[in-house]
Amino acid sequence: MNILLKSATIIDPQSPYHKQKMDILIEGGIISKISRTITCPAYCKEINLDDLTVSKGWFDPSVSFGEPGYEHRETIAHGIEVAAKSGFTKIGLNSNGAPLTDSKSIVNFLKTKSIGTPVDIYPIGSLTKDSSGNEIAELYDMQQAGAIAFNDYKKGIKNANLLKIALQYTQSFGGLVMSYPNNCNISGEGVVNEGVNSTNLGLKGIPTIAEEIQISRDLFLLEYTGGKLHIPTISTSKSVALIKEAKAKGLKVTCSVSADHLTLTDDELSNFDGNFKITPPLRTQSDINSLIDGLKNGTIDFITSDHDPIDIENKKIEFSLAQDGSIGLESLFVSLHKILGLDLFIEKITISPQEVFGLESPIIQQGEKANLSLFSTKGSRIFTSDDILSTSKNSAYLGKKTTGKVYGTYHNGILTLA
Template sequence: MNILLKSATVFDPKSTHHNQTVDVLIENGLISKIDNNISCPTNCDEINLENLIISNGWFDASVSFGEPGYEDRETIANGIEVAAKSGFTQIGLNSNCYPYTDSKSIVNFLKTKAVGTAVNIYPIGSLTKKSEGTEIAELYDMQQAGAIAFNDYKKGTQNANLIKIALQYTQSFGGLVMSYPSNCNIAGEGLVNEGINSTRLGLKGTPALAEELQVSRDLFLLEYTGGKLHIPTISTQKSVALIKEAKAKGLNITCSVSADHLTITDDELASFDANYKIAPPLRTQQDVNALIEGLKDGTIDFITSDHDPIDIENKKLEFSHAIDGSIGLESLFVSLQDILGLDLLIEKITTTPQTIFGLSNSTITEGEKANLSLFTTKGTKTFTQEDILSTSTNSAYLGKKATGKVYGTYNNGILTLA
């Protein structure tokens, strides 16, 4: 599809057109011309969007759909449409399905489902077979098939020796090990963050210690073995401090944070709304402040939506029985640009995570492939059910302030508008 983006402000520090308002002509999937005033040629659609800004296509490194196994939560086809309309042209797809992504055949299946679509899917393989935490999965074979990392999604690996072996083994082919930060024995049957609110509301608490012990253990293992380790969705002040110290030692450690943990605290639990039941649990304002500071000083490498659709039968229940998880693709940008500013936010959903996972960094330059996110920073509203595009509607951000708007994406020769 050939298109002409009129009066688009380019946000790309690597481009000579950075912060300039220009017309951008895209033909056969490539940026063919950037100039102040371009006339639309034949066989071309002119796109005029109010206060349009374009950046390199966003990458969300932690996305779950349901397929295969839980298609009632979200099919891959619908999930791809949600991602594209939410500004994301690339996603890391978690092994949060059944069968688990623990073999090259499942990796190939997932990649095939994205062929010819507007979003590039990069599967994240299970670290262990069936994500059971007992036996290393076929890591090398999965990487050869296209897996970008290995993680037992939302399952803390309790066997320290298994993490040690994985870090040693993956060095032979440059694999990235991910370790979810939760010590199950300490976490116990906790439902929410252990603290004043859990006590006041009579809900079983999970102490921050459960996360911090696991982070500390994994950092010791990394120091011993070498290799590459990523800790996803950290949520506490102490975790930030531990990782900052490890980076100062020169360890090859990266970490990420979810948008919800930057915008919502456990004060919301007073409503007993199961949409606020997520993992890791929502923490305190002190933790939120530390996470934001960790992003600003580079301790935390990038942001994810941690998009995790849960069907209504498993979410609209008594709080203790509901499944953890919140969708987040639709709300990531509008929830964070006020808090972080555009420069930091775009960096944390483009260049930094793409580099960590070995993906190519595009640039808005003539002759380059058009891989673009389209949005505006103008306007404020309340995020409501009408803003949800996913099949499941379990958003922790409902009722919160939304700043700006995502118009959509252009990638793989496909324009997708919300």
């Protein structure tokens, strides 16, 4: 589809049009012209949207759908539609289906699912077979098929020697190892952050040291082996400090944080709402402050929605039995951009995550492929069930005040509007 975006403020620090309000003409999927005023040719569709702002297409490297195996939670086809309408043109798809993504055939299956759609899928393969933590999976074969990293999703690696071998082995082909920061022996049967709220509510707590001691171990291993290590969704002040120190040493370590852990605290738990049962658990305002500082100073590389659809049968039950996870694609921008500031938000959802995973995105300029997210920073509203596009409705942001609006995306020659 050939389109003309009228009066769009461009946010792309790599573009010569950064922070300028311009018309953008897209023909055959390519940005053919950027100018103050462009008259729409007869063969194109003119798009006029209030306070239209465009950036490079957003990339969320931690997204889960239900398919394969849990299609009642979310199919890949519908998940792609949700992602596009929420502003994302690329997603990293976690290995938590049935079967898990632990072979090149599953990677190929997932890659095929995004052909001809407005969202590119980049599978994340399991680090170990069946994500059991016992035997390293077919890492090289999966990378050749298109996997961008390897991670046993939401499972801490118990076997230190296995992680050591994985870090050594992946150096031969430039693979990226991910290690979820949780020592399960310490977290045990905990369901929320250990602190005043867990005590008052009578819920088993997960101490911050369960995360921090795992990160410390993994950083020692990385210092010994070399290689590349990514630590997903950190949540504590001490975790930020540990990774900052490791980066200062020159270790090739990166990390991320979820929107939930930048905006919500364990004060939300007072009503025992299963939508707030998230892993890592929601922490404190002090932790949030440290995480935001970590984003600003470059310790934390990028943000993610950590989108995880869970069916109502596994959420609307006793809090301690509810399954962990919250959807987040629809709420990420409107809940977070005002807190971080638009420039930092765009950097941490476009440039930074693509650098971590070795991906590229075209600059917003003439002659480049159009890969764009469309949104507005103005207006505020209460986030309700009407704002949820996902099949599963387990959102931690229901009833929260949000700012701005996502209009959609243009990618792979497809315009998607919410």
